[in-house]
Amino acid sequence: MSAEIIDGKAFAAKVRGQVAEHVARIKADHGITPGLAVVLVGEDPASQVYVRSKGKQTVEVGMNSYEHKLDADTSESDLLALIEKLNDDPAVHGILVQLPLPDHIDEDLVINSIDPAKDVDGFHISNVGLLGTGQKSMVPCTPLGCLMMLRDHHGSLSGMDAVVIGRSNIVGKPMAQLLLGDSCTVTIAHSRTKDLPDVVRRADIVVAAVGRAQMVPGAWIKPGATVIDVGINRIDKPEGGTRLVGDVDYESCAAVASAITPVPGGVGPMTIACLLANTLTATCRAHGLDEPQGLTA
Numbered sequence: 001m002s003a004e005i006i007d008g009k010a011f012a013a014k015v016r017g018q019v020a021e022h023v024a025r026i027k028a029d030h031g032i033t034p035g036l037a038v039v040l041v042g043e044d045p046a047s048q049v050y051v052r053s054k055g056k057q058t059v060e061v062g063m064n065s066y067e068h069k070l071d072a073d074t075s076e077s078d079l080l081a082l083i084e085k086l087n088d089d090p091a092v093h094g095i096l097v098q099l100p101l102p103d104h105i106d107e108d109l110v111i112n113s114i115d116p117a118k119d120v121d122g123f124h125i126s127n128v129g130l131l132g133t134g135q136k137s138m139v140p141c142t143p144l145g146c147l148m149m150l151r152d153h154h155g156s157l158s159g160m161d162a163v164v165i166g167r168s169n170i171v172g173k174p175m176a177q178l179l180l181g182d183s184c185t186v187t188i189a190h191s192r193t194k195d196l197p198d199v200v201r202r203a204d205i206v207v208a209a210v211g212r213a214q215m216v217p218g219a220w221i222k223p224g225a226t227v228i229d230v231g232i233n234r235i236d237k238p239e240g241g242t243r244l245v246g247d248v249d250y251e252s253c254a255a256v257a258s259a260i261t262p263v264p265g266g267v268g269p270m271t272i273a274c275l276l277a278n279t280l281t282a283t284c285r286a287h288g289l290d291e292p293q294g295l296t297a
């Protein structure tokens, strides 16, 4: 079998089109322009690329983008003061603080200082709690993008066996919550999991969010399963230079899976599209307007 490739790049373009349409409508009808503030502390090159591409796409869908670049040695209190200012700014509907933060800054403290209504990453404890109890919340962008692709591919996910590899607060845990919400039987695997190959082999849906290049071989995949590869890993090419690969070994997994997301061009573009969708959702909620359909969990 050769797997169908789930085209995250094309799917993301479609989502951005829907967002742009809705943004144009609320601008015309209500004179409201959604605004997204992105805060970057330090000069990590990968983060800079990512923040730049978010800013560009934000403007392309008709929203205002506010970028705040702070020095790596910015104090925690200065960062908290900026967030307070953004919380109070009515032109800002979404706030994203790029992670990871430098070691001298308490990440939890910073995330939990964001107004939960503007927390478009869905990382604030109150959004985490709302998601965990099945209430309306802001849903983390990467897991939301994965869920959209899975729903689009399968229709209903009810009763399917899903394995999420990785238990981070930003990907693994919220991904598991969303799959549970769609009535999958969910297993969360991590670095202490006994016999990972055996656990993965039971899954109809495998979501790999580990951060280890090409860790999951096709031999672990149940024939016909759907593989969602969240990993973004840069590896050296034999001929020199580098390339991006995921957490699964694409060639061997694609040979046994029925569907698979590529890296690049899979989960990554969907993450940014969902960030824009969340910013639109936050704007609509802030102004009591109808929320976009199909762009939330």
Ligand SMILES: NC(=O)C1=CN([C@@H]2O[C@H](COP(=O)(O)OP(=O)(O)OC[C@H]3O[C@@H](n4cnc5c(N)ncnc54)[C@H](OP(=O)(O)O)[C@@H]3O)[C@@H](O)[C@H]2O)C=CC1
Binding pocket: 142, 165, 166, 167, 168, 169, 170, 171, 172, 189, 190, 191, 192, 193, 196, 209, 210, 211, 212, 230, 231, 232, 233, 267, 268, 271
């Ligand atoms: N495409 C996108 O939009 C995004 C991609 N990413 C990418 O996704 C990947 C994961 O990110 P993130 O969740 O932040 O990473 P973290 O490092 O926070 O978490 C990694 C998880 O993988 C688990 N793990 C590590 N080694 C193994 C192993 N050998 N077997 C099983 N589980 C293991 C860890 O287990 P334990 O808890 O026991 O340590 C941990 O739970 C990275 O490649 C990252 O770049 C992240 C965010 C967005």
Ligand SMILES: Nc1nc(=O)c2c([nH]1)NC[C@@H]1CN(c3ccc(C(=O)N[C@@H](CCC(=O)O)C(=O)O)cc3)C=[N+]21
Binding pocket: 049, 050, 096, 097, 098, 099, 100, 121, 141, 142, 232, 244, 263, 264, 265, 266, 267, 268, 269, 271, 272
């Ligand atoms: N507060 C916060 N929220 C995040 O959502 C967040 C974060 N911090 N820190 C870093 C991770 C990582 N992340 C990615 C998003 C898109 C791509 C993406 O679009 N990737 C392209 C390739 C890009 C390239 O070529 O480098 C692709 O997969 O096709 C990658 C990685 C979001 N993260």
